[in-house]
Amino acid sequence: MKVCHAPETVAVLEIAKPAVEFKGVRKVFQSRSGPLEVLRDFSLVVAEGEFLAVVGPSGSGKSTVLNLLAGLDMPDEGHIACNGAPVDGVNTEIGYLTQHDSLLPWRTVEENVAVPLEIRGVAVSERRDRVHAMIASVGLKGFERHHPRQLSGGMRKRAMLARTLIYNPSTILMDEPFGPLDAQLKLVLQAELMRLWSESRKTVVFVTHDIVEAITLADRVVVLSPRPSRVKLGERIAIGRPRSVHDVRFAPAFEDHYRRLWGAIETDIGRQPHDQQ
């Protein structure tokens, strides 16, 4: 029953106001071997409350897209907006779970998770309560006083997730968060992410190179072409929610989605010039 098609939901998403908008964006990096055009005429709209997955070959510019949306980098051409406002500096409306570990190694888990609240001047007692609740909800209870180097890779991701969710940003960017983890742990974390997301239904832009993961989690999956990238294919996932991360692959629609997405990616594998990633 959980795999029923939900056309109403799809229709609602299409008329919802956009949380994220890329219009005709071009991004060129100056590298030692000359200019590298990563994005050209890149356009993408993400609706409010939508869970969007971005897949594409390595080096196609997925992280670049997130950095531009976070305002950590500026486009050379085109227009980017978040919640209706143009992104022209660091975008503090988003929570960004970066591809690489960015926990502060000298702070314990609870001190790391508290950083965004410290920045917002939240009172110490309220801070403590919220931090402990958040740490519990990402499953890190008992590790509050541990330093990042005492944690496994999966636990560090949980801590980063807690730090991202605690200040309640309207849009969440995640860059291959479960990439380096083993398959079982990945499923566990995906399930928890689904649970956390279904509680708040925030806009999520989730970058991954794993098609199954994309189908499992997202309302819609977009495939990037090789550099200079554009959105090559947008695939709306017709699998109802709530979904079980274990059963998604047995849903009737799964195979079609998988075949189409894989087809779009396969033709591009190995066709990207001198990839430095």
Add this chain to the structure above:
Amino acid sequence: MTSNDVAAPSRRPRVGMAASSWRVSRIWVYRLLFAAAFLAFWQFASGRLADPFWISSPSAILARLSEWVRTGTLQYNLMITFKETISGFLMGATAGVLAACVAGANDTIRRTVDPFVTAVYGLPKVALAPLFIMWFGIGMAPKIVLAAVSVFFLVFFSTLSGVREVDHKMVEALRTMGADRLTIQRCVVLPAAMPWIFTGLKLGLPYGFVGAVAAEMMASNAGIGFLTQNAAGQLDTAGVFAALFALMVVTSLLNEGLGRLEAWIFRWR
């Protein structure tokens, strides 16, 4: 040399095995034997192989030290030197860290002042002592300033290289969380540069001490430098050695204190 010997054990990785702890305590036995042999030879040589006027003797030095302790001379002068060094050290280190943070955050400032800072850094700091004595008299002030200047440059350069190597990912993570520049300095840049700051502090401390004592030797009426100079002026070899011994003790204590502070600050490692 003394300062290095004292600082070294705190940096050594701790080993829990019985064999190595036995080796450590055996080393201490050797050290005691070495010191005892050295002092015994000195005592023996004094008056037999060399004139005590030149080399004094451990017993005479000990007598002088205990006399100084009894009359309070040692404590008084030690305290003066200690205060000068610590005040100068704190001032120089604070200024060094702050200046490095500013220079690290703003590339234009850094590149503008770089040649000037480097030029002044190249000066032997002791050469500034006459100037500071001229400006500030013979009290504690010129010693503090000389100590501060000596410490400043070492801490500044060391901190600057730390600040410039801060992991950009952490800075960007905090920026997206809405942190302003000051918060980023406080929460990321300073803690990340801490190992470099400490390298600067550890290098700087003996230099600050040298600055204070050198200025005392040139013009003053108190402090260990004064005590040394004064004893030498009276051709009192035992007094000179006694003052040097006191200097050694002070450096060792300062380094030990810094080592403990470091161990406490880097307990997250």
